[in-house]
Amino acid sequence: MRRPPQTISVVTPVHPASIPYLADAYASLRDQRLPAGWQWRWLVQEDGQTGTVAAALPDDPRISTGTNRPGGPGVTRTMALSRAEGSLVKVLDADDRLTPDALARDIAVLTADPTVGWTTAAALDLLSDHSTVRMATDPPGGRLPAGTVHRSWQEDAYRLPVHPATLCIRTDLLLALGGWLALPASEDTGLLLAASTVCDGHFIDEPGLLYRKWPGQMTNQQAHWSPTERADRIQVIESRVAALARLGIGPTSSTPQGR
Numbered sequence: 197m198r199r200p201p202q203t204i205s206v207v208t209p210v211h212p213a214s215i216p217y218l219a220d221a222y223a224s225l226r227d228q229r230l231p232a233g234w235q236w237r238w239l240v241q242e243d244g245q246t247g248t249v250a251a252a253l254p255d256d257p258r259i260s261t262g263t264n265r266p267g268g269p270g271v272t273r274t275m276a277l278s279r280a281e282g283s284l285v286k287v288l289d290a291d292d293r294l295t296p297d298a299l300a301r302d303i304a305v306l307t308a309d310p311t312v313g314w315t316t317a318a319a320l321d322l323l324s325d326h327s328t329v330r331m332a333t334d335p336p337g338g339r340l341p342a343g344t345v346h347r348s349w350q351e352d353a354y355r356l357p358v359h360p361a362t363l364c365i366r367t368d369l370l371l372a373l374g375g376w377l378a379l380p381a382s383e384d385t386g387l388l389l390a391a392s393t394v395c396d397g398h399f400i401d402e403p404g405l406l407y408r409k410w411p412g413q414m415t416n417q418q419a420h421w422s423p424t425e426r427a428d429r430i431q432v433i434e435s436r437v438a439a440l441a442r443l444g445i446g447p448t449s450s451t452p453q454g455r
């Protein structure tokens with residue numbers, strides 16, 4: 197009897213300013229080549245209830261749309277999990293694009309080693325002139341032992357050594373951690389640091405994402421860099437990591453291995 201396909205759920209939160217970029221995000225997902233027996237589902241969630249996001253998407257049965265009361269990216273991402281299928285969840289922001297075979301590389305790592313709970317990959321900044329620039333802080337490719345990402349974040353003025361917008365994570369691990377933090381920003385940093393405290397990850401040296409730089413992105417807004425708010429976000433993230441450590445939830449615990 198033929199086995200049902202395994203699924204990787206791709207979560208994309210959308211606010212109105214990023215709607216024009218959805219077509220590029222979809223094209224990069226549509227063109228992914230997956231290993232035999234795998235399929236993707238695209239969970240597109242509007243941070244609002246206007247219906248404009250669903251109207252902007254193509255007719256593709258692999259796309260699932262939803263809405264929620266305006267609550268920011270963390271709330272919106274987590275609400276999308278109500279429709280998640282399969283053992284893996286991949287993040288894809290609405291204004292970014294996957295590189296060819298990015299999902300296949302994530303799947304290959306996570307199916308080969310059940311002790312790895314998550315992956316990140318190299319990212320290329322996509323500039324307005326269509327040129328790309330690679331992050332200078334990328335670590336060597338390979339295993340990232342639990343705790344190493346957090347230590348690097350602390351030592352480098354709270355800048356991550358890997359890009360949270362490239363995260364692929366086991367669904368059960370994501371759910372056990374409570375999804376994304378309900379913060380106005382840095383919710384993806386908070387999830388990555390929590391996951392990297394609980395279990396080992398893996399950095400894929402080959403670029404997996406084109407990270408678009410444009411004036412409307414949330415990290416370009418003045419409020420994002422408010423010293424008071426940024427300090428509060430960092431404190432919440434640090435407190436979560438410390439609580440996981442105090443509770444003894446770490447690499448000696450069993451890693452969630454999917455459904």
